[in-house]
Amino acid sequence: MNVVMFVRDNGGEAALCRESLRETRKKELKEEIFLQALRMFKERGYENVTVEEITAACGIAKGTFYNYFPRKEHILLHLGQVKRALFDEAIARYSGVTDVRQRLKLIFGHVMSQSDLEPDLMKVTILEILRSWLLVEQEWQLMTEFEQQLTPLFAEAIAIGQVSPRSNPRELASVLVGIYLHALFAWLTKPEQGDKVELFNAHLDMMWDGMKKEGGAYGA
Amino acid sequence: MNVVMFVRDNGGEAALCRESLRETRKKELKEEIFLQALRMFKERGYENVTVEEITAACGIAKGTFYNYFPRKEHILLHLGQVKRALFDEAIARYSGVTDVRQRLKLIFGHVMSQSDLEPDLMKVTILEILRSWLLVEQEWQLMTEFEQQLTPLFAEAIAIGQVSPRSNPRELASVLVGIYLHALFAWLTKPEQGDKVELFNAHLDMMWDGMKKEGGAYGA
DNA sequence: GTCACTAAATGAACGTGGTCATGTTTGTAA
DNA sequence: TTACAAACATGACCACGTTCATTTAGTGAC
Secondary structure (H helix, E strand, O other), X not given: OOOOOOOHHHHHHHHHOOOHHHHHXXXXXXXXXHHHHHHHXXXXXHXXXXXXXXXXXXXXXXXXXXXXXXXXXXHHHHHHHHHHHHHHHXXXXXXXXXXXXXXXXXXXXXXXXXXXXXXXXXXXXXXXHHHHHHHOOOOOOHHHXXXXXXXXXHXXXXXXXXXXXXXXXXXXXXXXXXXXXXXXXXXXXXXXXXXXXXXXXXXXXXXXXXXXXXXXXXXX | OOOOOOOHHHHHHHHHOOOHHHHHXXXXXXXHHHHHHHHHHHXXXXXXXXXXXXXXXXXXXXXXXXXXXXXXXXXXXXXXXXXXHHHHHHHHHOOOOOOHHHHHHHHHHHHHHHOOOOHHHHHHHHHHHHHHHXXXXXXXXXXXXXXXXXXXXXXXXXXXXXXXXXXXXXXXXHHHHHHHHHHHHHHHHOHHHOOHHHHHHHHHHHHHHOOEOOOOOOOO
8 A cells, every 4th residue: 555645844734724734735735636647647658657557656545536637638637727827917917018919919928938837748738628628518718718818808908999990809809819729720720830929910810901802902 | 259351332342343342341440440439439529438438339359440540539530530521511602792801700600610519529629630630650640631721712812802911811711710710719618608709700810900909090 | 554535557458550471263275 | 061261259368547434643732
């Protein structure tokens, strides 16, 4: 039997607040499982790492994994949460940029350049995020949250006259998320064709200016 | 042991061309497996139907399934091929429509309204198509083919001055596929918010005209 | 310390997708 | 007819994700 006591550096707290020994152990073990799994996924690929190997690396039994993550793929969804945090951060950081198109480029550039997984791990992560978006009924969903966070930004852009008022902010946000997703997909399938941030920027420009040939010479 | 001889109505051909007996049998059994599987997926959902149940319904052994489809999910990819055929058909059918934006609406409208699966089956199918796009190295890929088929259409649109020449046709096609995918996703996650064809049309218009506020009153 | 209570850990067992060694059928050629 | 090879079918078997009845151990009351 494996005996692993994660006493760590917070033993003092245990005496202070009730349940803390159990609860901190719980949080720490979840993090431990997550980190070990991530490390192994990076080294050998998601499909090639078994739950049993992850638990062995943590010194726990196979069944224990499922006390912390309902499914193997929830490790990847947990990763998605990191992206969400980055998104929040970026929106706050660039809220002062007055040109909305530029602000969007900065926001997405931040999200894309920070969370740099290996492309292969990124692929399975995105697929799992999409799968849970489509197949799992749940209160929150990463994609929906992205939309919700972008909506006020478009409302503002319409209000200050940088975006045409003919579409509603929510729909604009939704389409932009689509552009983002597709740029990611396009880059993941052909990474040799340039940087993913530049690809997204190009698609955003296309979206912003429109495809149609404008009358006469078209502006900037 | 199950003895199932699919002699069918083409026994005559067998005498005519060599190998035909074997080959037609092969095609027919593949089709039989496909149809039985599809029926069961529709009735009970993809995840709730086992390969063994499919083969039992066809009167064959489990292992035989894998002589016809390398994986369970290839049933769904086979479904994707139907969509591809629809796409070909639609491009040919509407090649005479001179307004390119209108033509695109007709093409995608055709594809979307014809292949009407239950949304749930559509979800797993799209996810498998995306998974194979991202994870399987293969010569052809549905998404890539869509792009390739749309590219000359955009080249033409640029040539006749309906689309701004500032982007290249391939990139325009790529972005349009993204719009299509995202419209599908948006509809699948919230089907109550209207028809999927109208949703795509709205997004196409947005893409075509652009988001930005144009100087003065914006045209048609 | 002891006891009852409960959260957490455990690993055997299960279900299912996928493999493989083996057996069988079919087409071909002597 | 017979011999042979290739295609095809078979189901026991395996690997891995997931479940669950049982055991272990933290906790609070006395």
